[in-house]
Amino acid sequence: MRLVQNMCTIAEYPQAGSASGDCCSGGASGRPRLIKIAVVGASGVGKTALVVRFLTKRFIGDYERNAGNLYSRQIQIDGEMLAIQVQDTPGVQIHEHSLDCNEQLNRCIRWADAVVIVFSITDYKSYELLSHLHQQVRQLHPGNRVPVVVVANKADLLHIKEVEPQHGLQLANMLGCTFYEVSVSENYNDVFNAFHVLCKEVSKQQITSTPEKRRTSLIPRPKSPNMQDLKRRFKQALSAKVRTVTSV
Numbered sequence: 001m002r003l004v005q006n007m008c009t010i011a012e013y014p015q016a017g018s019a020s021g022d023c024c025s026g027g028a029s030g031r032p033r034l035i036k037i038a039v040v041g042a043s044g045v046g047k048t049a050l051v052v053r054f055l056t057k058r059f060i061g062d063y064e065r066n067a068g069n070l071y072s073r074q075i076q077i078d079g080e081m082l083a084i085q086v087q088d089t090p091g092v093q094i095h096e097h098s099l100d101c102n103e104q105l106n107r108c109i110r111w112a113d114a115v116v117i118v119f120s121i122t123d124y125k126s127y128e129l130l131s132h133l134h135q136q137v138r139q140l141h142p143g144n145r146v147p148v149v150v151v152a153n154k155a156d157l158l159h160i161k162e163v164e165p166q167h168g169l170q171l172a173n174m175l176g177c178t179f180y181e182v183s184v185s186e187n188y189n190d191v192f193n194a195f196h197v198l199c200k201e202v203s204k205q206q207i208t209s210t211p212e213k214r215r216t217s218l219i220p221r222p223k224s225p226n227m228q229d230l231k232r233r234f235k236q237a238l239s240a241k242v243r244t245v246t247s248v
């Protein structure tokens with residue numbers, strides 16, 4: 001299903017890296033490096049709007065309830081072309097004080113190199129989900145510092161806010177996440193910055209986590225000797241042999 005120009009679901013997208021997510025398929029192969037981002041949060045906080053805004057710069061007011069689309073696009077960040085895949089996920093809820101996480105969501109989180117947790121400043125419950133979701137990310141990526149950005153959306157609706165943006169910042173700091181307060185409907189730059197920071201962090205991690213690959217690509221290939229040189233050496237070896245034979 002094509003949504004808008006320059007954005008496509010993964011089924012249409014020419015593969016950058018393997019389907020299993022070869023995160024380091026850039027460089028030598030000439031293909032852009034792949035960065036996979038999952039966007040999670042409660043229902044109605046603006047996850048789809050955020051993803052579409054980031055990928056197309058446009059705010060489109062209404063979307064069907066999200067079934068979990070995967071979008072992809074190549075974008076240039078700091079001079080490098082990157083293949084970004086963004087997984088939009090269905091809204092989560094709290095059920096009896098714990099996260100009502102289905103397997104689909106868990107799979108998306110496991111698949112991701114980085115996660116955006118979105119809440120809306122007009123919905124206190126979506127804010128409460130934040131630390132549960134963060135915990136879920138850490139549990140599903142044990143021993144791996146997957147970068148997480150917290151996005152407080154709908155900053156244009158301050159008159160009906162249920163969460164002080166300041167509280168979002170404090171919680172994000174406590175969890176060790178970068179925090180962005182945005183209005184997807186009114187401001188593209190903040191949205192771009194949130195994804196930009198995330199992509200940069202993943203990029204840094206990918207580069208430092210594959211020292212072997214980098215080292216091999218840095219070692220110059222030995223030059224093959226030219227034919228003249230080989231012939232000369234062959235002749236030398238032959239005449240040496242002949243000399244040895246005649247001197248016996």
Ligand SMILES: Nc1nc2c(ncn2[C@@H]2O[C@H](COP(=O)(O)OP(=O)(O)OP(=O)(O)O)[C@@H](O)[C@H]2O)c(=O)[nH]1
Pocket residue numbers: 042043044045046047048049050060061062063064065066067089090091153154155156157182183184185186
């Ligand atoms: N005023 C305002 N409305 C927004 C903003 N971002 C999204 N919305 C609106 O919020 C509603 C929900 O947005 P979606 O992007 O569908 O939210 P979602 O989190 O993907 O929702 P689910 O698919 O149910 O999980 C839509 O009517 C959007 O137009 C914003 O920054 N400001």
